[in-house]
Amino acid sequence: MTSSQQTATQAPETGTAQVPAVSVRDMTVSFGRSRTLVRAVDGVSFTVAPGEIFGIIGESGSGKSTLGRAAVGMVTPSGGEVRHGEVDPFALTRKQLNAHRRKYQIIAQDPNAAFNPRMTILESVMEPMYIAGIGNRAERRERALAMLDTVALSPEMSERYPHDLSGGQKQRANIARALVLDPEVLVCDEVVAALDVSIQADMLNLFWRLKRDFNLTYLFISHDLNVVSHISDRVAVMYFGKIMEIGPADEVMNRPLHPYSEALRSAEPEIAAYQQRSRERIILQGEIPSALNPPSGCRFHTRCPRAVEMCASTEPEQRELAPGRFVACHFAEEMLARFAPDGGGQKHQKVG
Amino acid sequence: MSVTEAVRSDADTTAATAPLLSVEDLKLDLRDESGWVRVLDGVSFDIKPRETLGVVGESGCGKSMTALSVMQLQAPRYSRLDGKINFQGRDLLKLSRRQMSRVRGRNISMIFQEPMSALDPVFTVGAQIRETVQCHFDVSKREADERAIEALDSVGIAAPRQIAQLYPMSLSGGMRQRVMIAMALVCEPDLLIADEPTTALDVTIQSQIMDLLLNLSQKRGTAIMFITHNLALVSQNCDRMITMYGGQIIEGGPVDDVLSKPLHPYTKGLVHSIPDAHRARGTLNAIPGRVPSLRAMPPGCRFEPRCTHAKALCQQDVAIEDIGNRQIRCHRWQELTSTTEGSP
Numbered sequence: 001m002t003s004s005q006q007t008a009t010q011a012p013e014t015g016t017a018q019v020p021a022v023s024v025r026d027m028t029v030s031f032g033r034s035r036t037l038v039r040a041v042d043g044v045s046f047t048v049a050p051g052e053i054f055g056i057i058g059e060s061g062s063g064k065s066t067l068g069r070a071a072v073g074m075v076t077p078s079g080g081e082v083r084h085g086e087v088d089p090f091a092l093t094r095k096q097l098n099a100h101r102r103k104y105q106i107i108a109q110d111p112n113a114a115f116n117p118r119m120t121i122l123e124s125v126m127e128p129m130y131i132a133g134i135g136n137r138a139e140r141r142e143r144a145l146a147m148l149d150t151v152a153l154s155p156e157m158s159e160r161y162p163h164d165l166s167g168g169q170k171q172r173a174n175i176a177r178a179l180v181l182d183p184e185v186l187v188c189d190e191v192v193a194a195l196d197v198s199i200q201a202d203m204l205n206l207f208w209r210l211k212r213d214f215n216l217t218y219l220f221i222s223h224d225l226n227v228v229s230h231i232s233d234r235v236a237v238m239y240f241g242k243i244m245e246i247g248p249a250d251e252v253m254n255r256p257l258h259p260y261s262e263a264l265r266s267a268e269p270e271i272a273a274y275q276q277r278s279r280e281r282i283i284l285q286g287e288i289p290s291a292l293n294p295p296s297g298c299r300f301h302t303r304c305p306r307a308v309e310m311c312a313s314t315e316p317e318q319r320e321l322a323p324g325r326f327v328a329c330h331f332a333e334e335m336l337a338r339f340a341p342d343g344g345g346q347k348h349q350k351v352g
Numbered sequence: 353m354s355v356t357e358a359v360r361s362d363a364d365t366t367a368a369t370a371p372l373l374s375v376e377d378l379k380l381d382l383r384d385e386s387g388w389v390r391v392l393d394g395v396s397f398d399i400k401p402r403e404t405l406g407v408v409g410e411s412g413c414g415k416s417m418t419a420l421s422v423m424q425l426q427a428p429r430y431s432r433l434d435g436k437i438n439f440q441g442r443d444l445l446k447l448s449r450r451q452m453s454r455v456r457g458r459n460i461s462m463i464f465q466e467p468m469s470a471l472d473p474v475f476t477v478g479a480q481i482r483e484t485v486q487c488h489f490d491v492s493k494r495e496a497d498e499r500a501i502e503a504l505d506s507v508g509i510a511a512p513r514q515i516a517q518l519y520p521m522s523l524s525g526g527m528r529q530r531v532m533i534a535m536a537l538v539c540e541p542d543l544l545i546a547d548e549p550t551t552a553l554d555v556t557i558q559s560q561i562m563d564l565l566l567n568l569s570q571k572r573g574t575a576i577m578f579i580t581h582n583l584a585l586v587s588q589n590c591d592r593m594i595t596m597y598g599g600q601i602i603e604g605g606p607v608d609d610v611l612s613k614p615l616h617p618y619t620k621g622l623v624h625s626i627p628d629a630h631r632a633r634g635t636l637n638a639i640p641g642r643v644p645s646l647r648a649m650p651p652g653c654r655f656e657p658r659c660t661h662a663k664a665l666c667q668q669d670v671a672i673e674d675i676g677n678r679q680i681r682c683h684r685w686q687e688l689t690s691t692t693e694g695s696p
């Protein structure tokens with residue numbers, strides 16, 4: 001059904017010979033110490049192939065931003081390992097790391113906070129090249145203008161100050177600034193969350209075009225299921241510092257194997273005709289628990305509609321249920337069985 | 353107390369026909385250092401008792417200004433309202449400030465987008481709800497406290513007695529929004545205006561809050577004016593909807609009709625710009641350009657500069673038309689619907 005959109009990027013998923021652009025193994029990031037220790041990311045593993053768009057979905061407090069920051073080396077993990085290609089960014093000297101970082105850029109959510117209000121857009125876009133010592137002033141200017149043109153900002157706009165630009169325009173400038181250093185990997189942290197839906201659509205088209213033209217690899221972090229499932233090849237669903245499920249985007253959306261992914265999918269409102277509206281919705285009770293006091297066993301058991309005693313005592317292991325689909329839930333096999341062909345499972349089957 | 357009850361039952365008997373709120377040709381001007389500027393231009397709509405009306409549009413199209421005008425929350429020195437806001441047989445614009453403040457919070461109440469800035473950080477949430485009760489009812493402090501606790505209980509807060517003694521800062525976003533809802537509903541208003549009540553919340557919390565809001569309003573017969581930019585939320589929760597653009601209503605009608613067959617190119621654009629997994633990447637239907645500045649509104653149809661179907665005709669003024677149970681403000685809607693659907 002949606003396989004047509006996947007074909008273009010199928011190769012990097014199956015091509016195991018390739019060195020992943022980013023690989024993360026058993027990574028833990030914690031803040032604070034002893035009694036106030038918070039594990040924002042707790043034992044997360046995944047790989048992102050070159051040219052792939054890897055989506056990370058989660059609610060606020062799930063650790064998705066921390067994961068993104070640690071994956072590009074902006075935050076030092078307290079455990080596990082991160083590899084950029086074959087490089088361990090945390091083993092580099094400071095000088096090496098600074099040079100290396102240029103290939104791993106991050107775009108933040110709020111474009112208002114990302115610009116110096118006293119610099120014109122052009123100056124802001126030129127600055128990274130100045131810091132990196134690339135070219136002379138004329139060359140930097142030319143490259144910055146070219147990059148602004150790529151993101152559809154006119155030279156006239158480039159002479160303006162951030163407050164003269166709309167949210168969408170600022171976000172474009174923000175992207176241009178990340179692109180001037182010719183990165184390989186781009187972490188997009190909630191990059192369209194602050195924008196109106198019509199502008200958001202425009203930005204998502206732009207991200208897709210840039211990925212194609214510059215052969216970029218994205219880590220696309222968002223709480224918006226529609227956005228992530230639209231743009232990503234594969235997605236990881238995070239909850240409370242752990243990955244609940246990883247798989248191809250349309251698989252995870254249409255045939256979720258973890259109760260949390262299923263609940264997220266169900267909570268996402270959809271435009272539906274009246275008859276369809278009565279579809280059974282799973283409304284999760286409660287909120288994400290306090291990070292200082294994580295639940296025992298499966299982290300999701302306090303809100304999970306399927307939870308039984310075992311879930312509170314034993315943490316489920318992450319296992320591969322179908323090729324490329326990793327799930328950490330005691331009931332994943334049962335969830336999978338619902339979609340078996342003999343069970344009459346259609347793509348939009350709903351459980352009671 | 354008995355008087356207000358009489359008013360309520362009076363409203364109930366005429367409910368079958370009369371709208372609860374009827375806004376007619378509302379115009380709003382605001383003033384800043386460079387003078388007056390028209391923000392709302394001839395906004396007319398009705399809300400029937402028990403009905404949920406969705407108001408959609410991009411930022412800056414006048415959704416929130418419409419809500420604030422119904423409540424008359426703009427500073428009088430810097431704003432000018434014109435038109436009629438009929439509510440339960442009275443024109444709210446003709447009321448004195450005192451009379452209006454009796455309506456606010458009692459008959460019409462409002463929930464804002466960002467609960468942290470709507471709650472007072474130096475009072476406990478219990479005290480803030482109690483204050484609302486004491487403003488409108490002649491009850492003892494103890495009685496008001498009891499009602500506040502009942503209200504917190506009704507919005508699904510476990511241990512309401514303890515929560516009532518907390519300050520807003522110690523509550524999560526979802527809890528704060530529950531407190532706001534408790535405060536808005538504690539006086540059992542007839543109309544609730546909810547301005548982006550779930551925009552700042554996670555999707556799982558959003559579904560809890562929407563569920564709660566609809567259940568409570570259904571139980572109490574409260575009508576809701578629901579302002580949002582999220583069309584899917586409107587689709588799932590509203591009876592009728594209006595689309596706003598540039599300070600005007602450009603389309604209105606029953607939710608299912610409007611969303612399945614939008615007549616205005618702008619509504620159509622909004623519906624088609626929602627990303628989903630089934631649409632090929634890079635092909636989302638963005639609406640080019642941006643909402644025009646209030647001081648530089650295009651002369652004719654306000655959407656004309658961004659509309660892909662615009663013709664010379666569109667530079668002329670366009671009035672809103674009634675067609676059956678729908679309204680539309682577009683010169684070319686008939687042509688456009690017949691061509692896009694290929695009907696004979």
